[in-house]
Amino acid sequence: MYHYVVNVHKSSTVSSAVKGHWSSPTETNLLINKVNRIDVYTLVEGGLRYFMEIPINGRIAGMHFYRGPVLFTERLDYVVMSWCAKRKRILTEEQGTLKHDTYKFYPNRELLHLTIIDPYYRVVGMHVYSGILADGIKNISVKAYPLYTKEIGNEIWSLDDLDESTQIIRAVPSGGFLLVSARRISLYDEDHGSRWLIGNGFGTLQLLVLPKDEPMYTYISVPTSILYLDNGIVFIGSHFGDSQIIKLRSEPNEQGFYLDEVERFSNLAPIHDFCVLKTERPGQSQVITCSGGLRDGTLRIIRNGVGITVHGETRMTGLTGIWALRPSYDSEYDDILIISFINETRIMKLIDDEFHEVDNYADIDKSHETLATCNVAGNLIVTRNSIRLIDMKTKKLCSKWNITKNNTITVADVSCLTIHPSDPSNPEKSIFAVVGLWSDKLINVLNLPSLTIIQMQKLFNTSVPRSVMLETFEGILYLLIGFGDGQVDFFILNQVNANISGPHRTFTIGNQQVILCSFKANGIKYVFAASDKPAIIYSKNYQLLCSNVNTKNVTYVRSFKTPAMPSSLIIIHNTGFKISSIDDIHKLHITSIPLNEMPRRICHQESSNMLAISTIKSVFDELKNCEIHLCYFKILDDQTFE
Structure with missing residues (x-):
C-alpha cells in the first residue's frame, strides 16, 4: 500500500511583510511572508490587487526589501531577487549561505533569527549564532556598537536594567529609538x-x-x-x-x-486540534479545527466545495419557472425577470439595483403560465395557449400563434432539448441540436435546419433524461445529460460532424432530477447542476470535475448578468428564489465561528450531534498588574454551534 500526501490548503499564517517597487518603478507592492512562499500584491485605490506568488524552497526566517526582496531561510541560506517586467519572470541576483565552519549550526533548536538592513543599504545584520558576542551582564540591556567593514567595534553606549519583558527596539527616523515592553514604551535621545x-x-x-x-x-x-x-x-x-x-x-x-x-x-493557523464530521453525502465530510490564538481563537469549518453568497432573497410559493431577459438581443446585461406560476405570470424589472413589479411589459400574456422565454432575434414567449414573438426594442408584438380550441401547450421541449453554436465566433448559428427522449431512453443528434437524425446514442441509465446540454470547456465540446435519479452522464462530441466519441462517465449529484444550466463567472464557463444536492461542473486540465454547492434543494438556476453583479445567478427553491454569486471554485471553503478565546481541544459525539471544546481566555488583571488565563469547557450543537 502506498500513501500520497499533499497539501490541500496553502500556508495562511503571516510572519512578516515589506513594501517596495517590485512589479514596476511606479507601483507600490506589498510582499507578505507566508513561511514557504511570498504573496505579492499591488497597492491600488481602495485596497490591494493580487499580482503573483513566489514559492520558496525552505522556511523564511527573515525578509527585507532592497530593490527587490532579500530573503534568509532558517537553514541560513539567502537570496536576492528582482522582477523582469519585460520577460515576466523572477531573476536571482545573488544567492549563497551564511553557514560558517568555525561555528556549529543547529537547525532544529529554538533559535530566534533576527535580521536587519542598514537604512543606507550598506550592511545586513543577522542573529543566527549564539555565543559569539561576550557579555558578562546578566540583566537585560541595550548596547550600541560602531560597524566597520568586517568587524564590530567596541561598545560606545549602553543602557542597563531594562524591563525583563522588553522585546522590541525600533529606531526613530529623526534620531533616537523606542523600547517596547509589556507595560511600557520608552523613547530615548531625540525629542522630535x-x-x-x-x-x-x-x-x-x-x-x-x-x-x-x-x-x-x-x-x-x-x-x-x-x-x-x-x-x-x-x-x-x-x-x-x-x-x-x-x-x-x-x-x-x-x-x-x-x-x-x-x-x-x-x-x-495555528491549528491546535481538529475533528471530522460526517455529512449526508458520502465522501464529503467536513473538518472542524481549533484555530487561532489569544482573543482571535475560532472554530473553522473546512469543506471542499463551492460557496454561494446570497445578495437578495424573494419568497414566493407556487413558482413554476423563472427566466432572465435583456432589453434587446444585443444588450450585454439582463434587466427583466419573467416569473411563472400555475395560473399567471409576473414581470419584475431591475431599476436602480432593485426589482419592481410592472403591470404590462412588451405585450406579455400575464394571465397564463409561461413555459419558456428567451432572447432571440426578437423575444420568444411560450404560454399554455400561445407562442408570441416580441420586438424588445419597440416592445411590440411581431407575431403570435394561438393553440386550437380545447387544447393547451404542456411543455416547451421534447423531454429535453439543446442547441449549441457550432462556431464560437458565430454564436447565432448552429448546425445541430440534441434531443432527449423519455420512451426509448435515447439521445438524438439532429441536423439543422433539416432535423434529420445524425446519430443516436443509447442511454444505459435506468431513469429518464430530464435535461441535456452542449457546452464547450477548454476547446472540447461536451454533451451533458441530467437524469431523474440525480445522475449526470457526459460524452464528447465532434464539433464538425457531431459524432459522439470519447469515454462515457457519470457524476452522482443527488437523489432527485438534475436540471443543467450554463453560466460564466470571471470569464470562465461553468454548468450548474440543480438538484436536491446541487453541484457545479467545470473543466480543469482538460478533465471535467464536479464540486458540491453549500445549498440544498435547488429546482433550477438561471444566469442573471447586471453591471453591479456580472456573474450573478438566480437560484430557485420551492419557497422562492435567491440572487447569488459563487465563490472561487478551486479552493477549500472555510467558515469561521468566533470564540474570542483560544480553543485547545475538540471532540464530536455523533449520537447526540454535539461538540465539546476546551478554551483558554487571556485577560489582564488590573489589580495584579499581570495577564491571567481562564479555562472553559463548552458544549455546542454541531449544526448551529450554539
Whole structure:
C-alpha cells in the first residue's frame, strides 16, 4: 500500500511583510511572508490587487526589501531577487549561505533569527549564532556598537536594567529609538515628533504620537506584522487570526473604532486540534479545527466545495419557472425577470439595483403560465395557449400563434432539448441540436435546419433524461445529460460532424432530477447542476470535475448578468428564489465561528450531534498588574454551534 500526501490548503499564517517597487518603478507592492512562499500584491485605490506568488524552497526566517526582496531561510541560506517586467519572470541576483565552519549550526533548536538592513543599504545584520558576542551582564540591556567593514567595534553606549519583558527596539527616523515592553514604551535621545502603530497580544492597535503621550486605541487581529502602506492604508499580518487591510480614521466610526476594515485574509493557523464530521453525502465530510490564538481563537469549518453568497432573497410559493431577459438581443446585461406560476405570470424589472413589479411589459400574456422565454432575434414567449414573438426594442408584438380550441401547450421541449453554436465566433448559428427522449431512453443528434437524425446514442441509465446540454470547456465540446435519479452522464462530441466519441462517465449529484444550466463567472464557463444536492461542473486540465454547492434543494438556476453583479445567478427553491454569486471554485471553503478565546481541544459525539471544546481566555488583571488565563469547557450543537 502506498500513501500520497499533499497539501490541500496553502500556508495562511503571516510572519512578516515589506513594501517596495517590485512589479514596476511606479507601483507600490506589498510582499507578505507566508513561511514557504511570498504573496505579492499591488497597492491600488481602495485596497490591494493580487499580482503573483513566489514559492520558496525552505522556511523564511527573515525578509527585507532592497530593490527587490532579500530573503534568509532558517537553514541560513539567502537570496536576492528582482522582477523582469519585460520577460515576466523572477531573476536571482545573488544567492549563497551564511553557514560558517568555525561555528556549529543547529537547525532544529529554538533559535530566534533576527535580521536587519542598514537604512543606507550598506550592511545586513543577522542573529543566527549564539555565543559569539561576550557579555558578562546578566540583566537585560541595550548596547550600541560602531560597524566597520568586517568587524564590530567596541561598545560606545549602553543602557542597563531594562524591563525583563522588553522585546522590541525600533529606531526613530529623526534620531533616537523606542523600547517596547509589556507595560511600557520608552523613547530615548531625540525629542522630535513621529507617529508609531503598536499592536499587542490582546488585539489592540495603538497610534502613538511622539512626544504626545495619549495614544489612540482600536481593535485588530493580534498582529505579527504592522506595515503602513500609503494614504492611511495599513496591512496587519497575523499568525493568531485573520490578516487585515485597514484604513485609519482621524475620528471614530459608528462602532467607536479609529479604523475601517478594507479587506480580510482568512488564516487557519495555528491549528491546535481538529475533528471530522460526517455529512449526508458520502465522501464529503467536513473538518472542524481549533484555530487561532489569544482573543482571535475560532472554530473553522473546512469543506471542499463551492460557496454561494446570497445578495437578495424573494419568497414566493407556487413558482413554476423563472427566466432572465435583456432589453434587446444585443444588450450585454439582463434587466427583466419573467416569473411563472400555475395560473399567471409576473414581470419584475431591475431599476436602480432593485426589482419592481410592472403591470404590462412588451405585450406579455400575464394571465397564463409561461413555459419558456428567451432572447432571440426578437423575444420568444411560450404560454399554455400561445407562442408570441416580441420586438424588445419597440416592445411590440411581431407575431403570435394561438393553440386550437380545447387544447393547451404542456411543455416547451421534447423531454429535453439543446442547441449549441457550432462556431464560437458565430454564436447565432448552429448546425445541430440534441434531443432527449423519455420512451426509448435515447439521445438524438439532429441536423439543422433539416432535423434529420445524425446519430443516436443509447442511454444505459435506468431513469429518464430530464435535461441535456452542449457546452464547450477548454476547446472540447461536451454533451451533458441530467437524469431523474440525480445522475449526470457526459460524452464528447465532434464539433464538425457531431459524432459522439470519447469515454462515457457519470457524476452522482443527488437523489432527485438534475436540471443543467450554463453560466460564466470571471470569464470562465461553468454548468450548474440543480438538484436536491446541487453541484457545479467545470473543466480543469482538460478533465471535467464536479464540486458540491453549500445549498440544498435547488429546482433550477438561471444566469442573471447586471453591471453591479456580472456573474450573478438566480437560484430557485420551492419557497422562492435567491440572487447569488459563487465563490472561487478551486479552493477549500472555510467558515469561521468566533470564540474570542483560544480553543485547545475538540471532540464530536455523533449520537447526540454535539461538540465539546476546551478554551483558554487571556485577560489582564488590573489589580495584579499581570495577564491571567481562564479555562472553559463548552458544549455546542454541531449544526448551529450554539
